[in-house]
Amino acid sequence: MRLVFIVILSILASMDINSQGRTTDRQPYAAGRFYAGDSVTLRKELAKLFENCKKSPHLNKVRAIISPHAGYVFSGKIAASAFSSLDPNSTYSNIFIIGSSHIMAFDGASVYATGDYLTPLGRATVNSEIAANLKRGNSVFNFPETAHGQEHSIEVQLPFIQYYFKKQPKIVPVIIGSGSEKTIKKIAEALKPWFTDDNLFVISSDFSHYPDYSDAVASDKLTAAGFASQNPDAFLKTLDSNANRQIPGLVTSMCGWTSGLTLLYLMQGNPNFETKIIDYANSGDSQNGNKDEVVGYNAIAISEKNLEDNGKDFDANKISFTEKEKNQLFEIARNSIKTMLFEEKEYETDKKNFPAIFSVPMGAFVTLKIDGSLRGCIGRFISSAPLYEVVQASALSSAFEDPRFPPLTKDEFKKTEMEITVLGPLKKINSINELILGKHGIYIKRGMRSGTMLPQVAIENNWTVEQFLGYTSRDKAGIGWDGWKDAELFIYDGIVLEESKRK
Numbered sequence: 001m002r003l004v005f006i007v008i009l010s011i012l013a014s015m016d017i018n019s020q021g022r023t024t025d026r027q028p029y030a031a032g033r034f035y036a037g038d039s040v041t042l043r044k045e046l047a048k049l050f051e052n053c054k055k056s057p058h059l060n061k062v063r064a065i066i067s068p069h070a071g072y073v074f075s076g077k078i079a080a081s082a083f084s085s086l087d088p089n090s091t092y093s094n095i096f097i098i099g100s101s102h103i104m105a106f107d108g109a110s111v112y113a114t115g116d117y118l119t120p121l122g123r124a125t126v127n128s129e130i131a132a133n134l135k136r137g138n139s140v141f142n143f144p145e146t147a148h149g150q151e152h153s154i155e156v157q158l159p160f161i162q163y164y165f166k167k168q169p170k171i172v173p174v175i176i177g178s179g180s181e182k183t184i185k186k187i188a189e190a191l192k193p194w195f196t197d198d199n200l201f202v203i204s205s206d207f208s209h210y211p212d213y214s215d216a217v218a219s220d221k222l223t224a225a226g227f228a229s230q231n232p233d234a235f236l237k238t239l240d241s242n243a244n245r246q247i248p249g250l251v252t253s254m255c256g257w258t259s260g261l262t263l264l265y266l267m268q269g270n271p272n273f274e275t276k277i278i279d280y281a282n283s284g285d286s287q288n289g290n291k292d293e294v295v296g297y298n299a300i301a302i303s304e305k306n307l308e309d310n311g312k313d314f315d316a317n318k319i320s321f322t323e324k325e326k327n328q329l330f331e332i333a334r335n336s337i338k339t340m341l342f343e344e345k346e347y348e349t350d351k352k353n354f355p356a357i358f359s360v361p362m363g364a365f366v367t368l369k370i371d372g373s374l375r376g377c378i379g380r381f382i383s384s385a386p387l388y389e390v391v392q393a394s395a396l397s398s399a400f401e402d403p404r405f406p407p408l409t410k411d412e413f414k415k416t417e418m419e420i421t422v423l424g425p426l427k428k429i430n431s432i433n434e435l436i437l438g439k440h441g442i443y444i445k446r447g448m449r450s451g452t453m454l455p456q457v458a459i460e461n462n463w464t465v466e467q468f469l470g471y472t473s474r475d476k477a478g479i480g481w482d483g484w485k486d487a488e489l490f491i492y493d494g495i496v497l498e499e500s501k502r503k
């Protein structure tokens with residue numbers, strides 16, 4: 001099992017799901033338990049949390065955050081860090097707050113539609129029209145609102161929203177009661193029309209439950225990295241891997257994993273998102289906690305990548321790597337895979353001997369081949385992380401998270417050849433005459449569909465410009481051979497590094 005609910009109470013699907021015909025505000029349940037029960041003390045508590053939390057520069061078009069929902073004395077500072085990634089002057093139309101039920105199990109989701117949520121800071125207005133549309137148009141949302149009554153995961157987020165935002169958006173509170181991947185996909189599909197840049201999604205979740213301090217730190221780092229891959233299958237494999245390690249005391253790696261999975265399904269197929277892990281702590285870091293049985297908390301933000309040409313200083317003809325620097329990059333990539341494969345832990349790089357160029361934020365792809373055949377290829381276009389971190393993360397993703405292939409095996413690793421492509425920024429083009437084969441990679445975007453091919457692919461296959469566009473459009477973006485003709489086109493430079501022949 002990926003998730004064991006702290007308390008599970010099954011409810012019958014035959015319950016009268018339409019019994020809430022009257023307007024009924026949802027009364028505070030967690031006030032005085034998880035956070036201060038009076039408005040004056042609560043405002044002081046929130047002010048202190050935001051003052052002392054780790055700040056992150058406001059990101060480009062934040063679309064979602066993951067924020068913990070434990071008592072504020074334990075997780076409040078991490079929650080404040082998550083909200084601090086947002087501009088307090090943001091004018092979101094709605095905030096969808098999604099939590100996984102701690103008290104009920106049911107095969108779908110419950111959206112509160114018959115009133116507003118109340119906290120000591122006042123009324124959080126529910127967008128009853130959206131809530132009603134979800135219930136009316138999707139059977140997966142037709143579950144009783146009683147799921148909200150004693151569930152704290154939604155409520156605990158509300159004071160942060162009420163305190164932080166200058167303009168209060170309406171909320172859409174959703175409780176997920178299912179652990180079925182099939183059902184989670186249906187929930188995500190129903191929510192997709194509202195997964196737009198004028199709405200914010202808040203995923204309410206803690207991470208590991210009840211291992212000791214050091215095991216929590218290790219487990220939570222892996223889970224956060226699994227989520228940051230933006231690959232639902234990779235995320236689920238991380239949860240399974242944590243469970244299979246039989247960590248003493250570990251009940252779940254992420255209590256709201258179904259809520260996190262919903263977000264990943266909403267993001268799936270769109271590489272325009274960037275995931276940033278802002279801060280981490282667990283209950284053992286609180287003066288009110290102990291180090292024996294802890295709960296982990298991550299603050300994570302998902303934002304849109306800036307696809308405009310914001311890197312004019314990058315010129316593939318002016319940037320080069322010495323043979324030593326090239327070998328160091330491949331050492332990072334190969335040792336990262338080897339350490340995870342043979343020791344099941346993350347490779348620790350020796351940053352002291354890194355050249356300055358390794359600290360420059362750049363995109364990169366790592367390609368794995370066996371006997372000339374592709375065995376994995378994943379990377380990042382735009383990243384605020386330094387090059388060495390991008391290479392390390394991309395190597396692991398290519399080996400273990402490429403959905404086209406099973407995870408790399410120890411026997412395969414011995415035969416694996418690597419290629420690293422360091423990427424320049426994306427540049428939007430208005431004419432295909434700007435695309436130079438062999439120099440430029442292509443990125444095609446139409447609506448929520450997009451895809452890319454690296455610069456070397458066109459040369460390896462001896463394609464024309466039209467073939468390069470057609471294959472990328474059809475096979476990568478999934479919009480048909482001629483789909484590129486009415487899509488947005490971006491090009492990027494790539495510096496292709498090949499690994500020295502190994503003996």
